[in-house]
Amino acid sequence: MFRRLPLVLPFVLLASAAFAEQIGVVDEAQADSFQARSTSGHPISFGESVYRNARIYTKRYGSAKVLLKDGSDLMITPNSSIVLDDYVFSDAGAQSMAVSLTKGALRMVSGRMQKEAVVATTAIAHIGIRGTQFWLDVDTPDLLRIWIQDGSVIARPVGTEEEFVFPAPAYAECTTTTCYQA
Numbered sequence: 516m517f518r519r520l521p522l523v524l525p526f527v528l529l530a531s532a533a534f535a536e537q538i539g540v541v542d543e544a545q546a547d548s549f550q551a552r553s554t555s556g557h558p559i560s561f562g563e564s565v566y567r568n569a570r571i572y573t574k575r576y577g578s579a580k581v582l583l584k585d586g587s588d589l590m591i592t593p594n595s596s597i598v599l600d601d602y603v604f605s606d607a608g609a610q611s612m613a614v615s616l617t618k619g620a621l622r623m624v625s626g627r628m629q630k631e632a633v634v635a636t637t638a639i640a641h642i643g644i645r646g647t648q649f650w651l652d653v654d655t656p657d658l659l660r661i662w663i664q665d666g667s668v669i670a671r672p673v674g675t676e677e678e679f680v681f682p683a684p685a686y687a688e689c690t691t692t693t694c695y696q697a
Contacts, residue, residue, distance in 0.1 A: 538602040539565040539583035547577030548591070565599065572596040573619070586626025587612065587633075594654075595619025600636075604628060620652040625666070640689040643669040647683070659689040670694045 535552075541563045549556035550563070551570040565571065565581050573579060573595050581589045585604045591597055601613040610632040614621070617638070625633065625647050635642040635651060639659040642651065647666025653659055661668055667682040672691050679694035681687045687696050 536567045536602075537564040538567045538599065538604075539581050539587075541565060541579060542582040542588070543578075543580035545573075545576060545578045547574035547593070548579040549573070549577070567599055567602045570596060570598045583612070583626060583628075585610075585612075585628040587628055588622075588624040588626070589614065590622040592620040592622075595621065597621055616651050616653055619654060620650060622648070622650045624648045630666075638673070639691055640670045640672045640694065643671075645669070649683075657690060661685075661687045661689065663687070 541559045541561055544559045544561060548559050549572050550559045550565065551572065552566055556572065559579060571579055571581060571591055573591055573593050575593055577593055579591045583602065589597065596618040598615040598617065600615055601611055603609050603611045610629045612628050612633045613636065615636045623635065625644055630645045633644050637651060637653050637659050639653065639657070645667045647668060648664040649668050650662040651659065661670065661681065663681050663683040663685045665683050667680055670679045670681065670687065670689050671677065672689050672693060674691040681696060685696055687694055
């Protein structure tokens with residue numbers, strides 16, 4: 516006799532498969548670097564798969580470098596946390612990348628992803644890129660610091676619809692209502 520599986524099981528399997536999509540690999544990892552795909556994280560190491568919707572975080576002595584499928588490079592500094600909210604990449608099809616920086620600092624070097632498809636989000640501003648290499652730092656309360664080393668960054672503070680464009684080389688600061696080149 517065969518038992519019928521509950522109808523819920525196929526939906527659970529589909530949801531977990533979508534959550535478990537591998538989007539890159541750990542290229543470097545210091546101790547105190549973790550990946551969380553649920554409420555708790557586990558230490559990461561070189562070559563480990565990185566997944567969409569995962570949170571990569573570091574503690575005091577940690578840092579990590581993640582290499583995504585399109586060649587984008589994300590460096591997470593000590594005491595930082597990012598979430599890889601969305602990632603879709605196809606050389607011939609749909610592309611989108613959304614990364615949230617919730618704590619600390621992040622360096623991003625863009626890869627083959629269409630530049631208009633990439634957004635980095637913080638509590639202070641949304642960042643778009645144009646073929647670039649840049650750093651974001653949210654450690655100062657109510658302030659986003661941006662270093663643009665190559666290309667340009669478009670910043671839109673969360674409290675306004677105004678966009679600020681900063682071509683490299685530049686250093687800029689944003690609050691929730693404005694950005695300025697310092």
